[in-house]
Structure formats: C-alpha cells, structure tokens
Amino acid sequence: MNNIMKTYSRPQRAQWNQIISRPQTSKEDLEAVVMEVFNAVQQEGDSAVSGYTRRFDAWDSQDIAYSQEAVASQAAKTPESLKQAIDQAYENILRFHQAQQPATVDMETQEGVRCWVEQKPIDKVGIYIPGGTAPLFSTVLMLGVPARVAGCREVVLCSPPNAQGELHSAICYAAIKCGITTVCRVGGIQAIAALTYGTQQVPAVYKIFGPGNQYVTQAKQWASRLGVAIDMPAGPSEVLVVADTTSNPAYVAADLLSQAEHGNDSQVILITDQEEIAEGVQAELAQQLSQLPRKDMATKALENSRFVVMEDREELADFVNAYAPEHLIICHREEAFLLQHLRNAGSVFLGNYSPESAGDYASGTNHTLPTNGFAKQYSGVNLASFTKQITYQRISPTGLATIGPAIVEMAEAEGLSAHGEAVRLRLADIEAKEDNTVVNRNA
Numbered sequence: 001m002n003n004i005m006k007t008y009s010r011p012q013r014a015q016w017n018q019i020i021s022r023p024q025t026s027k028e029d030l031e032a033v034v035m036e037v038f039n040a041v042q043q044e045g046d047s048a049v050s051g052y053t054r055r056f057d058a059w060d061s062q063d064i065a066y067s068q069e070a071v072a073s074q075a076a077k078t079p080e081s082l083k084q085a086i087d088q089a090y091e092n093i094l095r096f097h098q099a100q101q102p103a104t105v106d107m108e109t110q111e112g113v114r115c116w117v118e119q120k121p122i123d124k125v126g127i128y129i130p131g132g133t134a135p136l137f138s139t140v141l142m143l144g145v146p147a148r149v150a151g152c153r154e155v156v157l158c159s160p161p162n163a164q165g166e167l168h169s170a171i172c173y174a175a176i177k178c179g180i181t182t183v184c185r186v187g188g189i190q191a192i193a194a195l196t197y198g199t200q201q202v203p204a205v206y207k208i209f210g211p212g213n214q215y216v217t218q219a220k221q222w223a224s225r226l227g228v229a230i231d232m233p234a235g236p237s238e239v240l241v242v243a244d245t246t247s248n249p250a251y252v253a254a255d256l257l258s259q260a261e262h263g264n265d266s267q268v269i270l271i272t273d274q275e276e277i278a279e280g281v282q283a284e285l286a287q288q289l290s291q292l293p294r295k296d297m298a299t300k301a302l303e304n305s306r307f308v309v310m311e312d313r314e315e316l317a318d319f320v321n322a323y324a325p326e327h328l329i330i331c332h333r334e335e336a337f338l339l340q341h342l343r344n345a346g347s348v349f350l351g352n353y354s355p356e357s358a359g360d361y362a363s364g365t366n367h368t369l370p371t372n373g374f375a376k377q378y379s380g381v382n383l384a385s386f387t388k389q390i391t392y393q394r395i396s397p398t399g400l401a402t403i404g405p406a407i408v409e410m411a412e413a414e415g416l417s418a419h420g421e422a423v424r425l426r427l428a429d430i431e432a433k434e435d436n437t438v439v440n441r442n443a
C-alpha cells in the first residue's frame, strides 16, 4: 500500500498526533481572506457579494436572488429518474428526522413545582449547499428536511452559481420539495457573510447550517464569533475505515475513494491489526482509482491519507477516538468491542454492506457532520439542531412553600438578597392566607 497511502507500521502512541493531523490551509491565511470578505460585505452589501462572486465563481451579475419562477423552470430540467431517486431519499431522511422528536418532559420536581420543556423552531435559518467542484443537491435534503420538520419559518438557501448564474436543476428540485423560502446564487465566504449581516437580496439569519470547503468552514466559524449560531465546523470530507480479513478489499477501497474524491484536501484513513489486508486493498485502490473521473482530486487526497497497522483491538479503539472521524466504517471481527469503546465519531457504518455513500444520500441519517476532529465535541446535524428548547414552570403556593426556604438560603449565601426577597414576599402572603384560613375555620 506504500505507493498509494502513506503507511505506518505499529507507530508509537507519541507519533499518533502527527499521523492524525489534517491537511489544512494555514488558519491565518484563511482568516485574512475571510475578514476581508466579511468587512466588504458589511460595508457594501450586495455589490461586494457580486464582486466576490465575479472573482471566485466567474459569474458577473447583481441578481443574487433566484426568483421562484427561475427555480421552478430550472427544477423542471431534472431527469425523471433523478427526481424519483431524490423522492426516495427524501422519504427516508424525513422519516428518520421525524422520529427524532424528543420525548415529552413535563413533571413535578416536588409537589406543586411543575416544570416542562417545549421545542420551538429557530425562525430564520440559512442553509449552505456546496457547489464548488460538485453540486451537492443531497445537502438540500439533509438541511431542508429537518428545517421543515422543525417548523422553521424562513429558510434561505445559498449555493455558488455556475458561470451562467444557474444552480444545478436538482438543487432547485430538492429546494422546492423541501419548501425552501428563498434561494440565492452565492457561495463561499461571501454567502456566509451575507447570511450573517443581511444584504438587500440575502436575508440575515439566526443560524447558519451546512458543509463546505475550508473557506466556507472558516467563514462559518467567523460568523459564530459575530453572534450568529452555526451547526458545527463541517469541512473537507474524511473517512476512517477499521478493517480486517473479514472485510472485502474491493469494498474498503471503494469506500476510501468515495470520500477521497470530494476534494484535494479530503483525508481517508485505513487502520487494521491484520497487515495481510494491505495487498488486496492496495491493488483495488490502484485499479479503481484509475477508472475515476475525479481521479486527480482523489489522488491528491490520497497523498494526505494513511494506512496504519496497529497492535491490537485496544489500540484500534484508542486511535479511532483520537482521530474522531467524520465517518467511521467498521468491517472487523471485533465490531462489538470497538463499538463499546467508541467515544468520538460523526456517523458510523457497520459491516460489509453499509457503504458510507448510503449515509451521504439515502439511508436517512444526516450527512452534515463534524470534521477535523470536531466529532469530539459536536454532533452532526439532526432535528434538534433546528430547534431551541424553552423550559417552563408553574409553582403553586404549596410548591413555593416547599422550595422557598431553600431559595432564600441560597440567595442570601450568594449575597443577592433581592432574589431572596422575591420569594420571602410571597411566602409571607402564603402564611398570612393560611393563618386567615385557620382563623376563619376557628371562628
């Protein structure tokens, strides 16, 4: 496998950090261009957006908003077989996200102290649909479906146009299917800046969702510093495959290539405790790679990729958790052990017949997932990502009489006597009413 993926044989743990580093443009370089674009969009609005679209996407026009008629006429160009495939994927994604409605929480923590939670949609959301090297219309479903299930009122879709200013027909078809309210022909940093500040044609939103290249991902992180929520850093795609001789070398190679073809800066990793799988996977990689239309991109990504031979199942599990992959595929006799010890991953694919592509398109799980090790602290997009949870309480006099003294005690100890007073006042009234009741009863 040496000639295709850089190989490490039983590396020391001290070496792991170097092995798991992602191929990244320097943060300073990314931030410099992100700040330039954000400042320009804040000051000049749509004219800056159009200027950067001309520079980065070669489309020269001020018409950023895509009219409903244009979206509909573009959508109509989608071939029937593709519409049917999108419809099938839509149904599975819908079912899986509808099933994520949280259980009702409505309870008395103490007698007379009723607390409950209600889910509310985030009213205005922006969804970024990547389109630099491939029009990822599947992402429209991954973001549009949960936004619809959650009940978000305004969903603004941004995606880079081609040089004629069009979006791919299937992006438009999926947008209509998901009930997207606004479609804008803008991508990259300028799209995220426009969604952050709002321009004449691109509405500002409360939360920005969606995957993208390093520019888009850095721009989202910048937006979050400015007070707009984001789903998570969902940058260049990656997959980690844990395989042994129970795996099929052709499938392993195909899964690695499926993520390598996303872009030059994708990364794919294969780890094993059975070195003998190397030869078969290497041969398959070479053969399959040669047939790929996006061979050049996949080849570049494979330069960032690694094949690591590990000592035993404990090391395999520890390595997975240290890498925290966006996608984890396990085709290994120790599946149960590996799952039991799994702590960090975006989405997991088990066995020889669960290709990662299934999650990318149609099984129902979401493909917008944390990359670059962010699976240590972030989940992938899910229904809850589009909602806020509001807590409520109603406390009866009996309830306040029960918890009031504890509140007063704690407020005094924090030196916040007004807090205590808000309770004391009521407790005094409750006691007075009780005394009156006793007097009346005795009269």
Ligand SMILES: NC(=O)c1ccc[n+]([C@@H]2O[C@H](COP(=O)([O-])OP(=O)(O)OC[C@H]3O[C@@H](n4cnc5c(N)ncnc54)[C@H](O)[C@@H]3O)[C@@H](O)[C@H]2O)c1
Pocket (backbone or CB within 6 Å): 033, 056, 057, 129, 130, 131, 132, 133, 134, 136, 139, 160, 187, 188, 189, 190, 211, 212, 213, 214, 215, 216, 233, 234, 235, 236, 237, 262, 263, 266, 326, 367, 368, 369, 370, 371
């Ligand atoms: N993590 C996930 O959930 C997930 C899901 C799907 C796709 N992805 C990733 O999304 C990415 C899609 O990337 P893409 O490039 O094809 O599309 P993209 O839409 O993310 O980025 C294209 C835009 O980048 C901007 N850009 C390009 N070069 C630039 C430069 N030098 N300076 C400033 N801006 C520049 C342009 O405005 C262009 O419109 C891939 O890396 C893929 O792996 C990730």
Ligand SMILES: N[C@H](CO)Cc1c[nH]c[nH+]1
Pocket (backbone or CB within 6 Å): 136, 138, 139, 236, 237, 238, 259, 326, 360, 367, 368, 369
């Ligand atoms: N694998 C990507 C997430 O990293 C999602 C995707 C969309 N289309 C194909 N793949």
Ligand SMILES: [Zn+2]
Pocket (backbone or CB within 6 Å): 237, 258, 259, 262, 360
């Ligand atoms: Zn993919």
